[in-house]
Amino acid sequence: MEKRKELIVSAIENGTVIDHIPADKVFEVVRILGLEKSDNPIYFGMNLESKKYGTKGLIKITNRYFEADDINKIALAAPIATLIEIKDFEVVKKQTVQIPDEVEHIVKCFNPNCITNKENEVPTKFKVLKDAEGKIRLRCHYCEKFTTKDNMEFL
Amino acid sequence: MSISLKNRSLISITDYSPDEICHVLDIAEDFERNPHQNLLNGRVIASLFFEPSTRTRLSFETAIQLLGGNVIGFSSTAGTSVQKGESLRDTITMVASYADLIVMRNPIDGSARFASEVSKVPIINAGDGSNQHPTQCMLDLYSIRKTQGTLENLEITLVGDLKYGRTVHSLVEAMSNFNAKFNLVSPVELKLPRAVKQHIKDAHLEYEQFTELEDVIPHSDIIYMTRVQRERFPDPLEYEKVKNSYVLRNAMLANAKPNCRVLHPLPRVTEIHVDVDANPAAYYFQQAQNGVYARQAIISAILGLK
Helix, strand or coil, X not given: CHHHHHHHHHCCCCEEEEEEECHHHHHHHHHHCCHHHCCCXXXXXXXXXXXXXXXXXXXXXXXXXXXXXXXXXXXXXXXXCEEEEEECCEEEEEEECCCCCEEECCEECCCCCEHHHHCCCCCCEEEEEECCCCCEEEEXXXXXXXXXXXXXXXX | CCCCCCCCCECCHHHCXXXXXXXXXXHHHHHHHCCCCCCCXXXXXXXXXXXXXXXXXXXXXXXXXXXXXXXXXXXXXXCCCCCCCCCHHHHHHHHHCCCCEEEXXXXXXXXXXXXXXXXXXXXXXXXXXXXXXXXXXXXXXXXXXXXXXXXXXXXXXXXCCCCCCHHHHHHHHHHHHHCCEEEEECCHHHCCCHHHHHHHHHCCCCEEEECCCCCCHHHCCEEEECCCCHHHCCCHHHHHHHHHHHCECHHHHCCCCCCCEEECCCCXXXXXXXXXXXXXXXXXXXXXXXXXXXXXHHHHHHCCCC
């Protein structure tokens, strides 16, 4: 069992593994990172066994590394995801994603009357806030309305 | 103390610090004493009203005339390039090349912030959809300070539609800087949104929620009335049940404090009975008049003329 786990994490020679994605958020993460437009070989798994969380999703992107700002965006969809960088089949860096202070172009504003939903050229921009219970809320830079985790729609 | 608001767009009341707000109120006081000041001296101010508004537009245009400026613009989009599908960016870019300052009302939330990002001249938000209406807030603050002598430590009672009323939200945000106590009087369906209450909590201030207006009148310094609109209720029967609870009548003010004043952003429909008009506490018409001074102050401060 231990050996199999090792295989899942390090089976690519060079690239990035994003682990501990909630099982139903894998495609959102693919979209957030624009991976559907990537030419690199990409593997992903859903409903994999996780001792900590029950089930999880996982994405392996070969020959690609991400800047922290970019990868932190996925924290909105997958707040406990782990980012593993691999070189020559070895794990060279492992980090947990961090929720950014601001996000642009990723999430749609929940307010249908917001300028970002009315004029095509205006990209969305939010301040990321946490309420008293630690739940993430996005405050729109333009219309100042809140988009909550429950009604977050990724672009 | 040197406060300059030159070239600072006013999109949301929170764009200005409490000191900067007080600076604008000081300038407005000066305009109330002496409204005719030819500071603009022929400068051009654009007044772009993408949706009709009687009071705000007339108040702005009066302020500009009193300052000796010229107004260009439109009072609705009928017959303009906007109707032909011109983007907001293009309209603003074009107008910014004609005018020194743009006053804009637009039905889309967030349009004012966007306009301020694409315009080379400052923008004054005269209302962007359900979002912000900072010049209304400024005149409310002016009216409060003028009638109470201070903005500090006041008990503010907000009545009616606290859920959708943008003037209420801005006023709560602004007054949270001045150690206010808030009484929130509304039907359950129209309670102040959680996000706005959070402002009060963040400022470590007190608020109480009520469903009956009469209970809070005796200890209020300001009673800020708003209209409870029938269309806000999914069930018309619910509206019928509550509509009279939020109507202020003269007899209800019998135990009000001597300094108590009744404010309303207007237009009033039935929520303040006409028998209140003769009561010395009625202040809503003077409040509307104060809008001209407040807007003169904002325009001249942003253009660096005061």
